[in-house]
Amino acid sequence: MRPSTASAKSVAFSPQPYNIEPRRRTQSRPLNMEKQVFEKYDGSQVTESMLQEASELFSDHYGVWGEHAAKVLGEFAKAGSQVRISKRRLRAEYLPDGSTCSYVRVTVNGSLAGNAFACRWVCNKRTICWVTQLVVHQDYRERGLAMGLLNQLQNYDDDIYGLMSSHPAACLAAAKAFGNSINTVRLDFIKEHAEEIMRASPIQYVKDAKLCGSVFDPEDANGLVSSVDTGFWIDHTEPSEALAWARDMVDWPLGELHDGHEFLLILGVRRRFRSRPTSRPKAVS
Numbered sequence: 001m002r003p004s005t006a007s008a009k010s011v012a013f014s015p016q017p018y019n020i021e022p023r024r025r026t027q028s029r030p031l032n033m034e035k036q037v038f039e040k041y042d043g044s045q046v047t048e049s050m051l052q053e054a055s056e057l058f059s060d061h062y063g064v065w066g067e068h069a070a071k072v073l074g075e076f077a078k079a080g081s082q083v084r085i086s087k088r089r090l091r092a093e094y095l096p097d098g099s100t101c102s103y104v105r106v107t108v109n110g111s112l113a114g115n116a117f118a119c120r121w122v123c124n125k126r127t128i129c130w131v132t133q134l135v136v137h138q139d140y141r142e143r144g145l146a147m148g149l150l151n152q153l154q155n156y157d158d159d160i161y162g163l164m165s166s167h168p169a170a171c172l173a174a175a176k177a178f179g180n181s182i183n184t185v186r187l188d189f190i191k192e193h194a195e196e197i198m199r200a201s202p203i204q205y206v207k208d209a210k211l212c213g214s215v216f217d218p219e220d221a222n223g224l225v226s227s228v229d230t231g232f233w234i235d236h237t238e239p240s241e242a243l244a245w246a247r248d249m250v251d252w253p254l255g256e257l258h259d260g261h262e263f264l265l266i267l268g269v270r271r272r273f274r275s276r277p278t279s280r281p282k283a284v285s
């Protein structure tokens with residue numbers, strides 16, 4: 001889940017496992033979370049000022065470039081510097097012309113605390129809802145806002161949800177919001193549908209992502225299970241800490257996280273009563 005790195009060269013680095021202790025960020029100071037307002041917009045309703053705020057949130061809070069990024073992408077991606085995106089690129093890459101996109105955001109006491117972009121397309125008569133970006137302000141993390149944003153994104157007509165992310169918390173939130181929990185994710189479903197769904201995407205970086213891991217290649221012995229090579233060389237220190245922590249807590253199904261790669265999560269919605277929109281659909285478990 002990333003701004004496109006169009007100039008990315010293909011560079012092979014041997015996977016460097018981060019030797020990291022499980023660590024969950026502690027909520028260091030009490031925060032007044034009293035007034036949370038979630039808003040949902042169609043892509044066509046997203047204004048320039050909303051995109052400006054989204055660009056600032058992303059550029060200040062998404063993460064920093066990793067150690068190999070500059071070699072692969074160019075000097076702008078200096079290790080340790082913030083990954084940034086302009087409002088122009090947000091519109092071009094997350095709300096492309098002719099696509100069906102949504103934007104949700106949450107303010108806490110009037111300040112933008114998190115947001116998410118999603119794109120919908122149809123593949124084999126099924127509506128795919130793909131979360132293309134999710135970011136929560138660092139001060140407001142681990143308070144359920146990512147879960148809340150993903151809950152807002154859901155439409156009754158969605159058949160399949162997808163997301164690529166290097167952050168295990170994004171996968172945990174999506175698995176819970178769109179399904180039951182990360183433990184009920186079906187790898188066989190991902191194996192069967194990933195290729196056709198992603199190649200049909202109007203979002204270029206989803207379309208171009210290279211499927212990796214033992215789900216797609218039983219010979220893969222690198223520890224990857226359900227992954228994509230997106231050439232997004234973001235620093236993985238925080239996601240790796242979260243991964244170590246998640247592994248202590250749950251039976252983590254998506255495997256290792258390698259530099260330049262992201263986890264791939266795809267969930268199918270099970271509907272017993274298609275004609276009754278009163279009960280909320282849950283992902284197949």
Ligand SMILES: CC(C)(COP(=O)(O)OP(=O)(O)OC[C@H]1O[C@@H](n2cnc3c(N)ncnc32)[C@H](O)[C@@H]1OP(=O)(O)O)[C@@H](O)C(=O)NCCC(=O)NCCS
Binds near residue numbers: 061169
């Ligand atoms: C990933 C991100 C959006 C999560 O936002 P958040 O609001 O903190 O997430 P939530 O509070 O809704 O938590 C979702 C789940 O992840 C867990 N989680 C959140 N942060 C965690 C961490 N650092 N370590 C371990 N687990 C974590 C939560 O406990 C929760 O799981 P649970 O329901 O089983 O308890 C946020 O960390 C972020 O913006 N990261 C930087 C950008 C990024 O990587 N985005 C995702 C890829 S596009």
